[in-house]
Amino acid sequence: MAPATWPRRPVVSAEVLKIFACSLLVLMENNFSVRAMNQLLKEEIVKRPAETMKLAIPAGIYTLQNNLLYVALSNLDAATYQVTYQLKILTTALFSVSMLGRRLGLYQWLSLLILMAGVTLVQWPTESEGDSEQKILSAGSQFVGLMAVLMACVSSGFAGVYFEKILKGTKQSVWVRNIQLGLFGFVFGLVGMLVYDGQRVKQSGIFQGYNTITCTVVVLQALGGLVIAVVIKYADNILKGFATSLSIITSALISYFLLEDFNPTSIFFLGSMLVIAATFLYGYECKPPSSSTIKV
Template sequence: MVLTETKQGNSSLSSVSESSEMPSISILSTSSQLKYVSLGVLVLQTTSLVLTMRYSRTLQSEGPRYLASSAVVCAEVLKIVACLLLVFRDHSFSVHALNQVLKEEIINKPLLTLKLAIPSGIYTLQNNLLYVALSNLDAATYQVTYQLKILTTALFSVFMLGKSLAFYQWLSLVILMTGIALVQWPAEPASVTKQEDLTAGSQLMGLLAVLVACFSSGFAGVYFEKILKESKQNVWVRNIQLGLFGLIFGLGGVFVCDGERVHENGLFQGYSGLTWTVVALQALGGLVIAAVITYADNILKGFATSISIILSTFISYFLLDDFDPTSVFFLGAMLVIAATFLYGYESKSAVNPSKVQKTGHEMINTPNH
């Protein structure tokens, strides 16, 4: 009888222990799934954005070309609207609850709101610089140079967030940079016609634009991640704040840089279906990056972007028929894949067990280290 009771007691304790562990395992599994889903979407979004933006800036058409500054403003407006809808959904589609959240997080926390003006202004500058770069550089030069943002992000993560990267993680960054350089290494010198199209002045302008964008991307991304960790609040609310400042900075850029052209032909001059596609992809990029920062981190975001370069190269070869892959390309592709797996292995080995104890809300709104 005693043995029976003891077995029953152990059985019940075991069942309670198993049931208590199930939510934690489920939360961790959900977080891991969201991380890889967000990274996959980022790969697709980045690939589409680079191809469509480059094509839209080089496409010859009648009438004036669309203003890059106005496209940045439109993207901010779309991002704000999308984030408002997401917050509205998270609060059971209640207008009153939405107003309360916006009042508490934006109006009643002026210091935190002002902090977000810094990354917002940098992001606005970065978005405009990418249009400048893709208007003055060929795709290969742009893509290779822009991968410097992976290194700048890693350095800012170490100095600003206090992250400690293992030797193999640093090695993976070096391997990744080498692989991307090999993937995008030109097979042969550009033709005389293409060299005439890209003057030395325009190439220098494009190169400077990419370099500044690399440093701004690394700093702004890590700064925003730091704010998210300190505030512990919904990432979509933070993006509304970023978008509001971005809209102000963007409109200022429109009227300072393109005021005369706007006065002559309007804000939406040269817009087409392709232009609106670029705008939508750029707005989606801000949301996807926010999700990646929440579920993963900035360096992993850089790896996803690098993979998208390989994907865009394949698309250029099979659909556009303007790329002839060589053995150097395949070597670079293997190095990038190896670097991605190497960094992923180090990330898994550094998982903090205490995170398993967090609630679902905290897992969603706290970036992984």
């Protein structure tokens, strides 16, 4: 397994790329006028420090969450990690209900439980993966890993819903909000990188060890962040959980048909069925019996 410090530099690069991409989108929204873009960013970011500071909270929590997940991955076996991290589906629903006042019916809670089970099975490590990942884990290390992943579930639910509240509660553009989030993410990431990886960065620079895969991960991380923001703005965090689960199945099917490097197991099929059933169940509305017959 890679040392726990390796992802910090790519995270900082992804934040820079995200800020750059969002600035480009703001530029497009302003008919490619650099002056109008600068003016808008000054008005929205520099002159409204209180609004900008609000984004320090999700950015800080996401930074903490990324670190917690690495602690979890280093101290738990893949199966325990996958099962436990799915609890974020429930924490997200709980925060949506308590912070946004969203109401969920019985069928919707049930569908979230089924979704959790489904996505756990879909991501269940195959025997060969399990063998290659076998680690000797002490009870203490498992406890640390479990605590880390449970805290990441809470932080994932809270940060996502807090960001949703900000996005939906104000008129600011989703791209400006992402620039604010990215600025704090960049600062926190940079501090983390200098503290844990400073010596190596001083010696060989920030991009040492980068290869095509690292660059691809950085681009995907940045793009993923933008897509997540749009989903949270125009849909919500709970639906994001369904979209993520369905995307795991889609990418597995793509690797099966196009890359031929994935062999679906019966556990994968069962998990996929559960995810699909949960998706339908979530949208199912219990309609009251039609009154037309009574009227007649």
